Amino acid sequence: MSSVVHDSFSIERSYPVAADKVFAAWATIDAKSQWFGNEEGLEAVGEQTLDFRVGGREHFGAKAEGKLYEFDATYCDIVDNERIVWTYDMHMDGRRISVSLATVEVRPVAGGTTLVLTEQGAFLDGLDTNEARADGTRQFLDALGGYLGA
Amino acid sequence: MVFHALSDPTRRRIVEQLGSGQASVSKLAAPLPMSMPAVVQHLQVLEASGLVESHKVGRVRTCRLVVKRLDTVQDWIDQRRAAWERRLDRLGDYLATETTKKEK
Numbered sequence: 001m002s003s004v005v006h007d008s009f010s011i012e013r014s015y016p017v018a019a020d021k022v023f024a025a026w027a028t029i030d031a032k033s034q035w036f037g038n039e040e041g042l043e044a045v046g047e048q049t050l051d052f053r054v055g056g057r058e059h060f061g062a063k064a065e066g067k068l069y070e071f072d073a074t075y076c077d078i079v080d081n082e083r084i085v086w087t088y089d090m091h092m093d094g095r096r097i098s099v100s101l102a103t104v105e106v107r108p109v110a111g112g113t114t115l116v117l118t119e120q121g122a123f124l125d126g127l128d129t130n131e132a133r134a135d136g137t138r139q140f141l142d143a144l145g146g147y148l149g150a
Numbered sequence: 151m152v153f154h155a156l157s158d159p160t161r162r163r164i165v166e167q168l169g170s171g172q173a174s175v176s177k178l179a180a181p182l183p184m185s186m187p188a189v190v191q192h193l194q195v196l197e198a199s200g201l202v203e204s205h206k207v208g209r210v211r212t213c214r215l216v217v218k219r220l221d222t223v224q225d226w227i228d229q230r231r232a233a234w235e236r237r238l239d240r241l242g243d244y245l246a247t248e249t250t251k252k253e254k
Binding site for chain 2: 009011013015016017025036039098115117121
């Protein structure tokens with residue numbers, strides 16, 4: 001049976017550099033690949049591509065814990081040094097597990113730049129078969145409590 | 151909604167108790183240091199989030215945890231949000247390195 005859950009979250013970060021520098025880190029493959037994709041525990045699969053313009057695509061694939069994850073994005077809106085909006089889907093071992101709308105807003109503030117990333121997603125049934133489920137609710141709630149600083 | 155529902159320690163306690171099996175509202179309320187209407191209000195938030203379902207038989211309302219909802223949310227929060235948190239931290243490291251390079 002298919003299922004879908006909708007959810008959204010925002011993450012805010014401040015960086016002590018000018019807004020155009022923060023924006024530039026998203027705009028070229030040379031800059032973006034320095035911090036996006038080549039993460040610890042990820043083994044890149046295939047070529048990482050980025051066509052940073054409205055209608056342009058981005059692709060990244062990686063293996064993590066034996067599973068193949070593929071990220072494919074389409075840029076929908078770009079306002080230089082201010083805003084990026086893109087849609088993306090994620091596949092796990094060939095199964096589509098989510099389709100998301102993501103927005104990055106970059107604002108100059110005293111001493112640097114604030115970045116807000118918001119993701120709104122449709123979370124699909126692929127994960128219902130995820131083997132690696134945490135056991136029971138206690139572990140999860142403890143972790144969440146810690147995460148929320150409660 | 152789920153995130154908000156679990157942001158409160160009382161509601162996490164209720165969810166934790168329901169994790170060991172379904173329970174009546176009065177059983178859930180017994181260990182909690184608050185009035186019954188307050189407990190009912192917390193349960194309403196949990197029900198609205200889809201984490202808890204309840205049904206009434208006679209005068210007893212019984213609650214159960216919708217484990218599947220919790221699993222999905224766990225994946226959502228763990229995988230997606232954590233991934234972005236890590237990336238944005240790495241972006242900060244990258245920006246710091248770039249700034250240092252330029253200054254040299």
